[in-house]
Amino acid sequence: MVGALDTVIGVVPVVSAFLSATDRWQSLKVRLGFGRMNYQLDPGLYAVGAPDAKAQALVTANYKLSFDSLRPHLAGRDLWLLVLDTNGVNVWCAAGKGAFGTDELVTRLRSSGLEQLLAHRQLILPQLAGPGIAAHLLPKLTGFSVRYGPILAVDLPVYLDAHCQATAAMRLKKFPFSERALLSPLELLLALKGSLPFFILLVLLFGFAPGNGYQQNVIAHALAGLFPYGAGVLAGTVLTPLLLPYLPGRAFAVKGAVAGLVVAVGLLFFSLPQHWLQNSGGLLLIVVLSSYWGMKFTGASTYTSLSGVKKEMRYAVPLQIAGGLVGLGCWLAACFF
Amino acid sequence: MSKLVYLQEVVTLSLDRQRCMGCTMCVIVCPQAVFSMVDGRAKIASRDHCMECGACAKNCPVEAISVKAGVGCAEAVLNRMLGRKSGSCCCLLEDEEGSLPGPEVGGRGGCC
Known part of the structure; x- marks a missing residue:
């Protein structure tokens, strides 16, 4: 908030087109999963610059990360920003769930007072709002027409300067290395958060295996198990996203398994300290874990269909379970030799 | 980015070309460039790129497109x-x- 604009409908908050150090720090925290579920701003009307009745009106979600990815590309312009209530969810996900939907747009358009401020009757929506908005219904419901802008905010200046014409390239959702690298840390942290309790539980159970005393057993298995566990998680949540286009196979479970296999084969060049049976089990577990988390990356990816995910899971999940059991079985069996 | 194509022959997308009135909305909203215009009507040009987001069906004014949308x-x-x-x-x-x-x-x- 850098100021306030006095209008016929009252005071409209003016936001900066520049991100503050706090904005950047908060974005980083959210990217790493801290406070991600509650990073919101109040829905309603905002202004950039000093918009008048002829200024364009852009519509976005009340996820602060979405809002902040939009603002820097509006520098030097006078625009209205209509922020819909999407429960702090980004545009694309919220559109898919219906929160960034026709009803919310109609309601917010009225309650914000934007209708009264504009001499024209056109709204610009992000293209990825498409799954939630029936653009052809808007004129009948509100008198406004909807134009879909580009997918990325970075293309907005060119789009706006070209009288709201998007190129074919702007309309294509790409999934470049930079975006995959940005998503990977969160994948890693969520994977660790979800799986560490199981890892600890397994280590505590392996303490009962024959051999030395319980405590020594636990420590030995924790240290030995850290390798396949850590390698599997890293291969699935870091290597798989980063190398996604170069990994063979179309199914993410296959891509993940290949990434795990590469890591497992790489580890063979080191002298592995355990019994051969334990080593085999460990290497198999790396492939299984990497396949599992690779498969989960379908959720963050931008081109997977639900039908496809269901299809790959039908064969991947049973194989992952079987592989996991065999891997753990080898590990356990080795304790008896 | 042509390397990033998901599984083949799985998606539930279908288009009734007879109903299409050529408004091009599906071409505009589709983030995977699945549609193209041929003879003034939409055509499914690259079916396997479809991610079933449902934007095309939602924005088709004549309900010529159907897809079981999901994430x-x-x-x-x-x-x-x-x-x-x-x-x-x-x-x-x-x-x-x-x-x-x-x-x-x-x-x-x-x-x-």
């Missing part, structure tokens, strides 16, 4: 199989009837 997310499918009401992600699937989970159970997240 291609393994976590969501797992959550559904395990009967979970919420996940670490925004990931919950719609009911089979197509009703959306309310904002209190799903909808919150930012992974995708």
Whole structure:
């Protein structure tokens, strides 16, 4: 908030087109999963610059990360920003769930007072709002027409300067290395958060295996198990996203398994300290874990269909379970030799 | 980016070209460039690129397009199989009837 604009409908908050150090720090925290579920701003009307009745009106979600990815590309312009209530969810996900939907747009358009401020009757929506908005219904419901802008905010200046014409390239959702690298840390942290309790539980159970005393057993298995566990998680949540286009196979479970296999084969060049049976089990577990988390990356990816995910899971999940059991079985069996 | 194509021959997308009136909305909203215009009507040009987001069907004024829209997310499918009401992600699937989970159970997240 850098100021306030006095209008016929009252005071409209003016936001900066520049991100503050706090904005950047908060974005980083959210990217790493801290406070991600509650990073919101109040829905309603905002202004950039000093918009008048002829200024364009852009519509976005009340996820602060979405809002902040939009603002820097509006520098030097006078625009209205209509922020819909999407429960702090980004545009694309919220559109898919219906929160960034026709009803919310109609309601917010009225309650914000934007209708009264504009001499024209056109709204610009992000293209990825498409799954939630029936653009052809808007004129009948509100008198406004909807134009879909580009997918990325970075293309907005060119789009706006070209009288709201998007190129074919702007309309294509790409999934470049930079975006995959940005998503990977969160994948890693969520994977660790979800799986560490199981890892600890397994280590505590392996303490009962024959051999030395319980405590020594636990420590030995924790240290030995850290390798396949850590390698599997890293291969699935870091290597798989980063190398996604170069990994063979179309199914993410296959891509993940290949990434795990590469890591497992790489580890063979080191002298592995355990019994051969334990080593085999460990290497198999790396492939299984990497396949599992690779498969989960379908959720963050931008081109997977639900039908496809269901299809790959039908064969991947049973194989992952079987592989996991065999891997753990080898590990356990080795304790008896 | 041509390397990033998901599984072949799985998607539920279909287009009734007879109904199409050539408004080009599907070409505009599709983020995967699945559609192209041929002889003034839409055509499914690259079917395997479809991610079933549902934007085309939602924005087709004559209901010429049908697709079983959903989010291609393994976590969501797992959550559904395990009967979970919420996940670490925004990931919950719609009911089979197509009703959306309310904002209190799903909808919150930012992974995708």
